[in-house]
Amino acid sequence: MSAHPMFNSPTLETEATPMTNAVYGSTPGQSAAVPTQPGTAALRPVDSKRVTELIGQLLAALGEDPEREGLVDTPARVASWWSSFLSPEPFAMVTSFTETRLSAQLVVVGGMSVWSLCEHHLLPMNLEVAIGYLPDGEVIGLSKFGRIAQRYAGRLQVQERFTRQVAEEIAGVVGGKDVAVAVRGTHLCMSMRGVRMEAARTTTLQVGGLFKHDPVLSQQFLTIAAGQRGAL
Numbered sequence: 001m002s003a004h005p006m007f008n009s010p011t012l013e014t015e016a017t018p019m020t021n022a023v024y025g026s027t028p029g030q031s032a033a034v035p036t037q038p039g040t041a042a043l044r045p046v047d048s049k050r051v052t053e054l055i056g057q058l059l060a061a062l063g064e065d066p067e068r069e070g071l072v073d074t075p076a077r078v079a080s081w082w083s084s085f086l087s088p089e090p091f092a093m094v095t096s097f098t099e100t101r102l103s104a105q106l107v108v109v110g111g112m113s114v115w116s117l118c119e120h121h122l123l124p125m126n127l128e129v130a131i132g133y134l135p136d137g138e139v140i141g142l143s144k145f146g147r148i149a150q151r152y153a154g155r156l157q158v159q160e161r162f163t164r165q166v167a168e169e170i171a172g173v174v175g176g177k178d179v180a181v182a183v184r185g186t187h188l189c190m191s192m193r194g195v196r197m198e199a200a201r202t203t204t205l206q207v208g209g210l211f212k213h214d215p216v217l218s219q220q221f222l223t224i225a226a227g228q229r230g231a232l
C-alpha cells in the first residue's frame, strides 16, 4: 500500500513499533491498533513556573551552566513555548452548513501543513494533511479543516493517531462515514537521529465509508490530494 501516487518520496516506516505504516481500510472508530487514550483526553493546563524550573535543571543535567549569558532566559522562553504549543485555540464547535444539492460531490481540502511533537522523542514532526469527504447534505466551512488539523497537532502525538482523530472529527461533523484523511509526515526523530534519513517520509491513510469500498473514489482522492500538495 505504499505505492500511492500521492507520495513521491520514499515511504519508510519510521518507528520500530508494530504499528503499520499505511493505515488503509480502517474505519473511523474501529482502529484497534491505536488505543483511545492520551491524545483524546482533555489536557491539564501547563504549569509554566514548574516547567521553567525543570528546564533550568535539564540544562544543568546536560552539563550546561544555566546562568551563562545566552541560557539565562532560556527556561522561561521554553516554558512559554510549551504553553502556547499545548494550548491551541479553545475547542470551538465546528459548524456545518446545509447544502442538500451537493450530495455525492467529492470535496478535497489539501496542502495543509501543521507541526506536532512526536511523543516518543519529543521532537517535531511536520504533517502535511489532505482531507476528503462526500457531503451528504452537510458541508464544512473550508477554513475549519486547518483548525481541526491544528488542534490535534498541538499535543504530544503519533502520526497514526493524529490521522485517525482528524478523520473521526470530520466524520462526526458531517454526520457520515465517507471521509478520507491522508497525512505525509516528516519526523525529526528520524531525520536527525539514528539513521539520519532526511528524505524519509511516513504516510498514513485513514478511509471510511465509500472511500473504503470504492477504489476509484479512493484513487481520485489521492490523485487530487497529490496535486494540491505542490512540488515538494
Ligand SMILES: [Zn+2]
Pocket: 118, 119, 120, 121, 122, 123, 187, 189, 190
Ligand atoms: Zn519519534
